[in-house]
Amino acid sequence: MNDNEIVWRIAGGSGDGIDSTGTNFTKALMRSGLNVTTHRHYPSRIRGGHTYYEVRASPDDIKARADEYNVLLALGDSFARSPDEEAVYGNEEVKPLTENLDDLAEGGVIVYDTGVIDTDDIPDFDERVEENDWNVYPLNLREIAKEQGREVMRNTAGVGATAAAIGFDLDSIKDVMSDSMGGDILESNVEILRYTHDLLLEEHGVDHDVTVPDGEHDEEQVLVGGSHGIAYGALDEGCRFIAGYPMTPWTDVFAIMSKLLPEFGGVAEQVEDEIAAASMAIGASHTGAKAMSGSSGGGFALMSEPLGMAEGTETPVVLIEAMRGGPSTGLPTKTEQSDLEHVLYTGQGDSMRVVLAPGDVEEAYEQTRTAFQLAYGYNIPAIVLYDKKLSGGLTNVPASFFDREPDPSMEATLTEEEVQELKPEGAQDFPRFEYGAEKGVPPRPVPGQKNGRFKTSGNEHDQYGYIDEDPDNRVRQMDRRLSRFDHIRDDLDEQDHQKVHGEESPEYAVLSFGSNKGVVEEAAETLADEGWSVAAMNVSDMVPFDHESVRDFIEKAEQVFVVENNSTAQFRHHVQRELAGYDEKLTSILKYDGDPFRPAEVVDAVESAAEGGVETSYNVKIQHEQSRKGRDTETVKRLESVQGRGDPQ
């Protein structure tokens, strides 16, 4: 652990308000002048089940979740069984404590609720405390909250106590609380906050060196996640239509947009399924609006056919894909990067779409804007690919980052005046699919414009959009459509998404995509600090691929580690596909247990793999060969603590 940071975790039952308490505490840390990142763990279940929320805070630049944490606030799981059924998971209530001990740093702090948790139920608890030099502060939070009148204030009580334990000033906490509460409720919360704060100091005294560091921001910060980045990017780019169907983790973007669009003069639609959602976005776009849809996993799978319709009819649309564990319903609330290939290739025929995978909140905002620009500049579908980790992890960004001009323009769409000018003499229809169009993009009229009418069809069509199966027309239309990618690549080159982080010509290179950006950069920094010659590159441009930059990066290194959150090395294979080489040079570092990478896991895996090793001390897999074949000839060393329920042997 870094001395200059605090990593605070609140653990409890799903549905117990862990999330909002965690976010408020995070805001308080941010307002005190620190940089923050958050990570959330929760089960696919509405109430009950162990969940936690972790915030890392430091005056330093932080890019990922921490490798371990040092303050635990363990509330009990308040999950009450139906009175009609008998509870059988006897120890569920103590999970907020037991499940969180493995990652707690030496010398860490534990505040727990004795009103729910009895440490006698926890095997070797006292031994572990002693061994790890943990500082334990038991308080009967439930009882205290009850006495103050409302049991739900347990969370606030716990916050007050941990604030005391780490010397965090109550003012910024109160400040944050007053944003969302008022009157009596605020008052009693502040009261209990202060009460437990003082009680902890009184009853226990504080005698450890885990304290909140000081920090100061140059300018005002906002706390946002990838979903905000995407939604705000879409709004600022003039998106005024969304259609969708809820699905974790995509729902976040959908909910933000659904709430804001009416205020922004747009419209949001929750519809009967994802086929309708994508089809509606296409219909809205066809009628002249900047439009989006999106989903996760199976929901996006249902969009395959409408996505093809957008490709075939050259209707611009932005689709968002939020990855979670697959295949099928998979791990609905866990993170994974395993939909890359799906998003690249789903839908029959030669695929014709732009795919961008932003690496952090700022990139989420900017690349969503880029996706709209490309979609509406080239009349093509553009997909923003992200994941549960980027979606839900919050971080601070200067408020001024969002101080930008909106841009509702649609480059390849015509005004009525332009339609009149461009319409060929004597033609009844508008040549919406003209062979010779500049950059391969014939601009489009909008229904209702005089003299703009045209046909469009998912069938191959002629220059006016009429179905036409003539072989020569076919080849011309295909070539024209494909020719757009050159120009799109040129546009993307200006954005310079793929940057090298670290040495110019390193011995070791770490290549990742999407949300692993921060983790890999931090890991590379650690390795560099340890004396390794290393550089990192995070790739966002999936299609069209940035051959030049990635090839250059690989060429310059001696060994390249491709880090990704899936089991079949999809990104590594994508690189191989695009670059047709580097068989020996690439080694995969894979994680697919549902949790995101931590920097230490990458460091550890690189250290092992650089020597040709195949084992790590984490649930991480090293794979030197490039294909599925040989999969079970290698070893994964797993944490042996959990064997999975119901081992039949």
Added chain:
Amino acid sequence: MNDNEIVWRIAGGSGDGIDSTGTNFTKALMRSGLNVTTHRHYPSRIRGGHTYYEVRASPDDIKARADEYNVLLALGDSFARSPDEEAVYGNEEVKPLTENLDDLAEGGVIVYDTGVIDTDDIPDFDERVEENDWNVYPLNLREIAKEQGREVMRNTAGVGATAAAIGFDLDSIKDVMSDSMGGDILESNVEILRYTHDLLLEEHGVDHDVTVPDGEHDEEQVLVGGSHGIAYGALDEGCRFIAGYPMTPWTDVFAIMSKLLPEFGGVAEQVEDEIAAASMAIGASHTGAKAMSGSSGGGFALMSEPLGMAEGTETPVVLIEAMRGGPSTGLPTKTEQSDLEHVLYTGQGDSMRVVLAPGDVEEAYEQTRTAFQLAYGYNIPAIVLYDKKLSGGLTNVPASFFDREPDPSMEATLTEEEVQELKPEGAQDFPRFEYGAEKGVPPRPVPGQKNGRFKTSGNEHDQYGYIDEDPDNRVRQMDRRLSRFDHIRDDLDEQDHQKVHGEESPEYAVLSFGSNKGVVEEAAETLADEGWSVAAMNVSDMVPFDHESVRDFIEKAEQVFVVENNSTAQFRHHVQRELAGYDEKLTSILKYDGDPFRPAEVVDAVESAAEGGVETSYNVKIQHEQSRKGRDTETVKRLESVQGRGDPQ
């Protein structure tokens, strides 16, 4: 043109019975002792529109459609317009003649119906006849048929006339006709057949050397296409359930199965959409039957999510994908190989499916059986990928080819007795997803078996199938599922699907997949005859890929041409993905105008590309670079005859 072959084409209006007349003539040629292959061209329209049916017949081994043809029977397009509307395509009626002149060989034969076609309407007809030394036999077929009482007998009349023109004995034609007709109808058809046969000889005499060659088969032959191969393979492997929804060209397999399954003791279901179709096949398989579904294009896109369910629940199922021109509705009745990537990767999460792409009718039969064996041997979905060309092209195969034992066995499915034996002591459920299972495949009980009950879920699950998100369980289950591919690869190695055709260590190698097998082999033979050092390999195993054979094949050659029917070089990229190399060595030969390759096109493209050229004299594209980037820097020389309707400039 080969001297020892005849290539006969019948052209007319869609809906005019061209198809059945063509098939009957093909059968007659086959029964006369010749080998045959057919090719059919038709529009996406029910009646009217120009269509033709071509048969190539030779005593030699033939593997593809011919490069050109030498006998044309041009019937008029009888397509009548609605009396309420005015016809405007004035020359539609003569299309059966005009549209078919480009490919007609020098010295070829034309029989046409003067009752519909007036050659005065055809520009330069007489000049072209003279130039090309064509032998033209005009007959008023419509009138003759009318006189004999039924205008529909025009086709038969034309057949009689061409038989006379090429010296083909009427007996085998009559023989075939008597299979499907009887009584008066047969009699009048035979009469007209003989009448026009004699009339042609009388009126014109025959004075050319285009004649039907003699041939003899060692054993009795049957005339079958890829759809028969697939359907019969499925039936012989014990498939007794199909669910589907019509879509061209998959409908053929679906129709054959729907007709036969009731006779074979199975059940067929046409359902509301393809999502239901695939879901039903999975439900049927779960309940103990060998089951299949399938579709084309957009229909298969709708199966993405159920396919993932089969992967996640480890339910065996065979899906069939019949490619046509894409994207979207694309070219519904034309051929293309552009769904490869879609089929490999559609569906969220790391894909876990077997994909086989048979190259001809025999492979279609055998590999469908293999797909069932692998699906039911490994409890995994297996996909048979083919295309419109393989589906509809007929060829002769010895009848004895089908004389094989049926095999309804399901290797990884338990009997009730086995369930009792294997069930762990004291367990309430059956451990359907046991970590330690041999080859990674825990065998499955069937609902209704005593003590066999288990859970299954698309969510990640524990060994009994209960939802389980524990990270360690996750990794174990993923690794177990992936480990199956090693064993599947071993099984496939025994089948030896990828064979080298030609020299061992050639200078030039031609690599293809699926239905291009025959074309590429024939092209390689032609090149070899011309003195080139060349070999061909057609790949069927898409997943798991046959790294060893393909790498070996590529390594041994100096330059490799990857031939495929799509615009983005999907197969070449698949090779690059799997082998991570050969950037410089690979050159793509692409065709995506809706028509299949002819051997001459491949020969021509190889000749050009071997010199570094990028042009061919066909609608074929040569691409030396491996990616989309650079697409419009290269040139495609197109047939200039057709510019596409409605050129706006």
Added chain:
Amino acid sequence: MSAFSAIGEETDVESDDYTPELEPQATWCPGCGDFIVLKALKQALAELGKNPDEVQLMTGIGCSGKLSSYFESYGFHTIHGRALPVARASKLINPELEVIAAGGDGDGYGIGGNHFMHTARENHDMTYIVFNNEVFGLTKGQPSPTSPKGHKSKMTPHGNAKAPMRPLSMALSAGATYVARTAAVNPRQAKEILVEAIEHDGFAHIDFLTQCPTWNKDAKQYVPYIDVQDSDEYDDFELDDMRSAWEMMRTTEDGLYEGKVLTGRFYKDDRRPSYQDEKKERGDLPQTPIAEDYFDDSHDWKRSYEIIDKHK
């Protein structure tokens, strides 16, 4: 001034103005009922004086789906079964367009059945024409959801085992506010019903009987037909009374398979607001077309920075 001057413009149009020069001639089979839908639609729009540039026609895939190739307007030939959601969104973005969706019985009642139900429930303001030929035409004669029990085809050599679905009573139960059935054999009525449907504010569903002489010989003749509005026997139901309309629809649906072809209007409800109006009322849809904003230089584009404070 509107960015879409074709909309609402006074237009003097004739039926022929809806005939495309590039595909003036539909390629349906001789005798196909689809010709009459095309003709009636041209007449209806001419009667209503609609400019071809203000009409957005969305079609599905099937013989029927080719309607948009032969009809001169903005035309979107979508994918199989999805014309309705594409059309719905079009109307939300520009409620001033005349949005018409069309497709086959397979397209609309089979694969697209769920969209049909939910579009009716939501009462989107548009006209939906289903070419009901009781068969899959384009894919060559397989049974559709409205095929009679026993229908024989390659796919069903022993005859279709499924009972036909009931388009009229389903539309009503689902929430459609205008429901009619007409037939290609009755072009006059067809045109009138189309005019009414287009004028109706809400979801107007027309089950249009279109004989398919190529694949469905049994159902080829929809004659004699009875116009329920003109019939003494059948006119004792109230167009705006759901319960009696439902009964009449059941009678009509059963009748079709017993050789009694009942056509006409079956339900019309002018009280229920359209979905567009519901949304506007709640402040969930702007009062002026969203499509206009993109061409309005003075439009005030709200940006995320204006709401960023809540993240501080």
Added chain:
Amino acid sequence: MSAFSAIGEETDVESDDYTPELEPQATWCPGCGDFIVLKALKQALAELGKNPDEVQLMTGIGCSGKLSSYFESYGFHTIHGRALPVARASKLINPELEVIAAGGDGDGYGIGGNHFMHTARENHDMTYIVFNNEVFGLTKGQPSPTSPKGHKSKMTPHGNAKAPMRPLSMALSAGATYVARTAAVNPRQAKEILVEAIEHDGFAHIDFLTQCPTWNKDAKQYVPYIDVQDSDEYDDFELDDMRSAWEMMRTTEDGLYEGKVLTGRFYKDDRRPSYQDEKKERGDLPQTPIAEDYFDDSHDWKRSYEIIDKHK
């Protein structure tokens, strides 16, 4: 002898025999109506003496979909909206299994609505339980197709603009032959209706009102409820008369949103043969279960060679 000896075996089972040892405790929220569905289903199957090994339960995705985790039988947790087609095929391959499908109102009436309609139309012999809590539970409170107009959620801050769909009258119009509504607040009736539905030969649809105290506070209490069979006010309709059943259903559907909770049986038709029987009658489904053939060493497996002559 059958290869499936659990089927039809005389069994003496108790409700508890359907409780899995590995997940004896459902993880639904306290007070969730789903607990009662589980309990009633256990009781119903115990009353019918069904062996857990002869029951195949197919569920969708949602809180409701987890039913198969907490119920001891063969259990298939499918994907969102697709339980019905999976179940349909299961019943075709082995008609002797007791096939039950279940899922939420979003799952069954929303995304899966088309399968619902077509399964009812075809009258597949199975029981379909829809947990109707008028909300998307698992994804946290978004409106479902049965949410009342005006339902507020993160997704609909101004309240849902859509009218709720009508599950009972839709099921009837679509072709279901047994239609009932029960409620978690009335477990006795729920169990009885489940018994009847399972015994019914044909498609039996149960709209099961399951309060969701977490996301749908408004609809939390389905009390007081009225059992229409026990009520003098509402029992004047005939269970086997479609027209009066339809009227009663409309009244019931409207009532729910006005605070009147009507439950009970609404329709039962024993005349229409099930789809399995229709298929058997036409020779399109073997008389004995296809699943048996794979375990029958003496089964004669017809092969393609027997029909190859037609290709000669």
